[in-house]
Amino acid sequence: MTAVPLWVRRPAGERVGWLRTVDHKEIGVLYIGMGVAFFALGGVEALLLRAQLASPEASLVDPETFNQAFTVHGVTMILLAVVPLLVGFANYMVPLMIGAPDVAFPRLNALSFWLSLVGGIVLYFSFLAGGAPDTGWFSYAPLAERAFAPGTGVDYYILGLAVNGAGTIIGAINLAVTILLMRCPGMAISRVPLFVWMTLVTSVLILGAYPALTAALVMLFVDRQLGGHFFDPTGGGQAVLWQHLFWFFGHPEVYIMVLPAMGMISEVIPVFSRKPIFGYAFVAASSVAIAFLSFGVWAHHMFAVGLGDTENAIFSATSMLIAIPTGVKIFNWIATMIGGRLRMTSAMLFAVGFIAMFVIGGLSGVALAVVPIDLAVTDSYFVVAHLHYVLFGGTMLGIFAGAYYWFPKMTGRLLNEGLGRWHFWLTFAGFNLTFLPQHWLGAAGMPRRVFTYAASTGWGPLNLISTIGAAILAIAMVVFFVNLLRSLRSGEIAGDDPWDGFTLEWSTTSPPPPENFASIPAVTGRRPLWDRKHPEARDKP
Amino acid sequence: MSAAVADARSPKISHNPNLLGVVIFIASESIFFLAIVLAYVAYRDAGLATARANLDVVRTAIFSIALFASSGTMAMAASARSGAWLAATMILGAVFLTGQAAEYARLLAEGIGPGSALFGTTFFTLTGLHGLHVLAGLVALAALFAANLGRGRAVRAVAWEAVGLYWHFVDAVWVVVFSVVYLGTLL
Numbered sequence: 001m002t003a004v005p006l007w008v009r010r011p012a013g014e015r016v017g018w019l020r021t022v023d024h025k026e027i028g029v030l031y032i033g034m035g036v037a038f039f040a041l042g043g044v045e046a047l048l049l050r051a052q053l054a055s056p057e058a059s060l061v062d063p064e065t066f067n068q069a070f071t072v073h074g075v076t077m078i079l080l081a082v083v084p085l086l087v088g089f090a091n092y093m094v095p096l097m098i099g100a101p102d103v104a105f106p107r108l109n110a111l112s113f114w115l116s117l118v119g120g121i122v123l124y125f126s127f128l129a130g131g132a133p134d135t136g137w138f139s140y141a142p143l144a145e146r147a148f149a150p151g152t153g154v155d156y157y158i159l160g161l162a163v164n165g166a167g168t169i170i171g172a173i174n175l176a177v178t179i180l181l182m183r184c185p186g187m188a189i190s191r192v193p194l195f196v197w198m199t200l201v202t203s204v205l206i207l208g209a210y211p212a213l214t215a216a217l218v219m220l221f222v223d224r225q226l227g228g229h230f231f232d233p234t235g236g237g238q239a240v241l242w243q244h245l246f247w248f249f250g251h252p253e254v255y256i257m258v259l260p261a262m263g264m265i266s267e268v269i270p271v272f273s274r275k276p277i278f279g280y281a282f283v284a285a286s287s288v289a290i291a292f293l294s295f296g297v298w299a300h301h302m303f304a305v306g307l308g309d310t311e312n313a314i315f316s317a318t319s320m321l322i323a324i325p326t327g328v329k330i331f332n333w334i335a336t337m338i339g340g341r342l343r344m345t346s347a348m349l350f351a352v353g354f355i356a357m358f359v360i361g362g363l364s365g366v367a368l369a370v371v372p373i374d375l376a377v378t379d380s381y382f383v384v385a386h387l388h389y390v391l392f393g394g395t396m397l398g399i400f401a402g403a404y405y406w407f408p409k410m411t412g413r414l415l416n417e418g419l420g421r422w423h424f425w426l427t428f429a430g431f432n433l434t435f436l437p438q439h440w441l442g443a444a445g446m447p448r449r450v451f452t453y454a455a456s457t458g459w460g461p462l463n464l465i466s467t468i469g470a471a472i473l474a475i476a477m478v479v480f481f482v483n484l485l486r487s488l489r490s491g492e493i494a495g496d497d498p499w500d501g502f503t504l505e506w507s508t509t510s511p512p513p514p515e516n517f518a519s520i521p522a523v524t525g526r527r528p529l530w531d532r533k534h535p536e537a538r539d540k541p
Numbered sequence: 542m543s544a545a546v547a548d549a550r551s552p553k554i555s556h557n558p559n560l561l562g563v564v565i566f567i568a569s570e571s572i573f574f575l576a577i578v579l580a581y582v583a584y585r586d587a588g589l590a591t592a593r594a595n596l597d598v599v600r601t602a603i604f605s606i607a608l609f610a611s612s613g614t615m616a617m618a619a620s621a622r623s624g625a626w627l628a629a630t631m632i633l634g635a636v637f638l639t640g641q642a643a644e645y646a647r648l649l650a651e652g653i654g655p656g657s658a659l660f661g662t663t664f665f666t667l668t669g670l671h672g673l674h675v676l677a678g679l680v681a682l683a684a685l686f687a688a689n690l691g692r693g694r695a696v697r698a699v700a701w702e703a704v705g706l707y708w709h710f711v712d713a714v715w716v717v718v719f720s721v722v723y724l725g726t727l728l
Contacts, residue, residue, distance in 0.1 A: 104558040169569055177562045207569040215576035222666050227656025230580060230666075236587045236659040245576055 006411050006488065009513045022106040023514055024091050027113050029410065031088025034117050035081050040477075041124075042076035045069045047474055050434070054467035056455040063451040067134035068153070070449055072123070074137025075157070078253065079164055080120040082391065085399050086260040087116075087171055090199040092410060094175060096505035096512060097193045099184025099521045099528075104177040112171035119164025126156035133157040136449065138250060139220075141231030141242040146224045155224060158217045165210045165217075172206035175199055184504075186523040193503045193526075194277060197284045198263030201291045202256050208295060209252035216245035240305060247298035255294045257391060258358075259287055261398025262329060265351040268401045269333050271499050272348040273340025276527060276539065279332045286325035293322045303374045312371045319369035326362055330355060345499075346420025350401035353428055357393025361386060364439070379449075382442025388435045400427070400480070407484075408498050412510045413491030419483040426476035433469025437462040502527035551620075552699045563703045567710045570674075574714050577670060578721060581663045585725065588660025593726045595653060597644070604640030605719050607633045608675070612712040619705040622698070624689045630708065631682045634675055641672050664722065671711070671718050678704075678711045 007029045016023075018030060048069050052060045061069070091109065095102055103109050126132045133153035135144045144154050179200045183192065192200075220242070222228035229235030231242045270277045277283060299307060299315040333355055342348065364386040368374050377383065400423070408414045442448075446459050453459050497506040507529045508517050524538075525531050531538035554560045611633035618626035645665075648654070655665040681704045688696045 105562065108562075173562050173565045173569070176565055177558045181556070181558050181561060207565060208572055211569050211573035212576050215573050215580075218577070218670065219580060219666065222655055222662060226654075226662075226665075228662035228666070229656075229659050230584075230662055235662075237584070237662070241580060241583060245580075248576075 005511060007511055009412075009509050009511050014514075020110075022110045024095050024103045024106065024109060025410070025512065027109050028088045028090075028092030030113050031084045031091055031116070033088075034113075034120065035083075035085030035088055038076050038080035038084070038120060039082075042073050042081050043474065043477060045073035045076065047470055049073065050467040050470040052452070053463050055464065056453050056457070056460045058452055064131075064134065066451045067449075068127075068132040071133050071136050071139075071153075071157075072127075075123060075133075075161070076120075077391070078137065078257065079161065079168075080116075080123070082257045082395055082399070083168060084116060086202070086257065086395075087112075087168070087175075089264070089399075089402055089406065090175055090195075090202075090260060091171075093406060093505055094178060094196055094199055095182065096409075096508065096516055097196050097503050098179065098182060098187050099504050099517065099523065100178060100182040101515050101517070101520075103174050104182055105174050108170055109174050112167045112174065115167030115170065116164050117167075119160045119162070119167060121160075122163060123156055123160030126153050126160075129156065138243075138246050140246075141220065141223075141239040142233060144220060144224075144242075145232055147232075154220070158221050158224070162214055162217045165214050168206055169210050169214075172203040172210075176203040176207070179203075184521050184523065186528075190281070191523065191526045193263075194266035194280065194283050195260070195263035198259045198266070198287055201287045202259045205252045205256045205259070205291050205294065209249045209256065212245050213249035216242060216249070219245075240302070240307075243302050243305065244298070247301045248295070250301065251298045252291075252294045254390065255290055257395050258398075259290065261354065261395040261402070262287070264398045264402035264405070265333065265354050267503065268347045268351040268405050269336050271405075271501055272343045272345055272351075273337050274343075275336055275340040276502075277332065278335035279328075280526060282328055283332050286328040289325040290322060293318060293325070297322060300369055300374070303371050304378045316369050316371050320366060323362060323366050330359060330362075345404065346415065346417055346424055347401045347404035347499075349421070349424045350397045350404065353424065354394055354397040354401060357389055357397060357431070361389025361391075361393055364389060377442050379447055380442035381438040381446045381448055384448050385435045385438035385442060388431075388438075392431060392435070397427070400424075405499070406505075407487070408494030409505055409510050409512075411488060411491070412494055413487050414494045414498060415487045415491060416483050419479055419486075423476055423480045423483060426472055426479060430469050430472030430474075430476050434466050434473055435469070437465050437469075441466075497529070500533070502530045504528055507532070552702060557699055557702075559699045559703055560706065563706050567706065570710065571714075574670070574717070577667050578717060581667045581721060584659050584663050585721075588658065588663060589726070591653065591658065591660040592664070592722070595648060595651065596723055596726055598723045598726060601640065601644065601719070601723050604637050605715060605723075607640070608637040608712055608715055611637070612709050615705050615708045619701040622689070622694070622696075622701055624686060627682060627686050627689065631679060631686065634679050634682065634708075638672060638675055638679070641668065667718060667722065671714055674711045674714065678708050681707060 008023055008025050018026065021027060048061060049066065052058055052066055091103070129152055131151045131153050133139065133149075133156065135149055135154060135157075139154065139157060142148060179192065179196055183189070219228070219230040223230050223232060223237075229237040231237050231239050233239055266277055266283055297315060297319045299311060300319040303312050303315075364382070368377070368383065368386060404415050404420055441459055441462050444459065446453060446457070494510050496508065496510050499506070504521055504523070505512075507521065521528065525540070527539050552560055554564055611630045614626050614629040614633060617623065618630055648661075653661045655661050685696070685700060685704050688700065
């Protein structure tokens, strides 16, 4: 067993320690560590919810605990698990992929991470300080006002999300400037890897969306702490203002979570198909289109509010439009695989799984964009099923694909492929078993966020199946964690370029040295490393 | 020598990471203020009578001129890298904040606060958040002033440009806030 330096290949005696590192790779690992930890916490909360719902009229947990669990589960998974995981991979990989020695502002990068983490800790501190927020992840007013949520949970929600959001905004500024100004010679914006493109678009989305959340949080703070009336109907305020502001953030947030994962599989699929991506420009441009449209669809979360038929029709139309650029990407990935020499590694399995599951989530999304359908199933388990197909079936599978793909670059060791297969198939089975039945439950009328249900509803069997699926999903995650820990210690040595990769991160050592590259690379195409390895088959400049 | 000459030229936003970062930050801040301004506008009618009865447009206009003028002094400070102009900018900014504090004291004494009615909620939130941004700008100006005293020409040109951009932004936000909140009472 050869000792391999983890995360960064530093000369002996030059380690700086996690607390004061400003290296983008180590900060990336910190972000990923944060994401993994909160993913585990959010997963435990989800298991608690599923255990309570496994049978009708159960009382495993009390209703108050249940409300806190689904609220914190949502906030955790979205803001403290998925976003840090994606930002972490972007932090580690973007400078490597564009041939830069670091991000534009290394110290600011550390600040972003620590703010994000402290925001998460503040939210979880609420459990010790008299109870977590219990108003749902989107914390609708007036429920979230002091009159109806008198505890301190919502206050910790406000503070935690504001601090976490500040970290995310600063991180987005850093990534955007890095991508715009730090590319190596020859790395035109039309040549950067698609993961970099998606990170750039995501940064723009963060910069446009998060400030609306911060503004809404400030207003809620004024209402709760200074006696304000922004969302207080008895004082002339309008609760619907919260919904507008929240979803102006909330819907772009979905694409903030999905686009980087799409970027990951846009790296994985070409490499394991031995072909360049089909329609690079379309993948990039369709992301810009998605980003643009995503700021004009927020009220599809509010069809049942009663905004009026005209408003609903407009937001219905814009929501359906998003299916077009999204569909473009699906065809790009499939066309990349057609005629390729496929290598079905664990990374590739997860990438293909992403396509299949995301299509289901996308189709139920288009269905929900139809106002009458939405009115029939709004706030039901159908919506829960839809969003999990997008965010777990889509984003999380994409993140797993990225993890199997890049783990060897970050650690110098490969993840175990055998365990990877177990991880994939258990995840695939567990995920579908958990969430597919929820479509039927929602269509049958089971509301989301209910603590329990009567046996006479007949929802028991499908709920039991869903809970069994969740247990399988939990086992799959245990397999993954075992794989991570085992491979960190004793995984097969990867070498610099285990996948015969295309992009610059594979041209340096695994893990890379602190300065990333011995000399700043110069590139002439979209697959710089491929060109270097196969000069006879290089891409046309 | 050549490095010093290059440094003396004013850096371009499209090439300088620090300036580009500040510009992106300002763009993001604009969305934040846009949301707060929209909330004010959405509730304007409910608070209009209170606003007309209690806001002193002329007095605030005079203090606003101090803030608007401070953009001019900031531009002079940045182009000449002059500590004196910087001091003038800080004084004008402080005059503006003093005016705002006096107005707050008067309104609060009259029983109008963030919790009193919808006007107070929206007024204090919008102008208060702007005031906090002015305060942050004053801190940045003071830091630049101190650096200039200590290190003089060794302070990079980009520091002047970056602080200047932020200060102009805070000023521009007030153009919007003053128009919507104060001039809006005249309509």
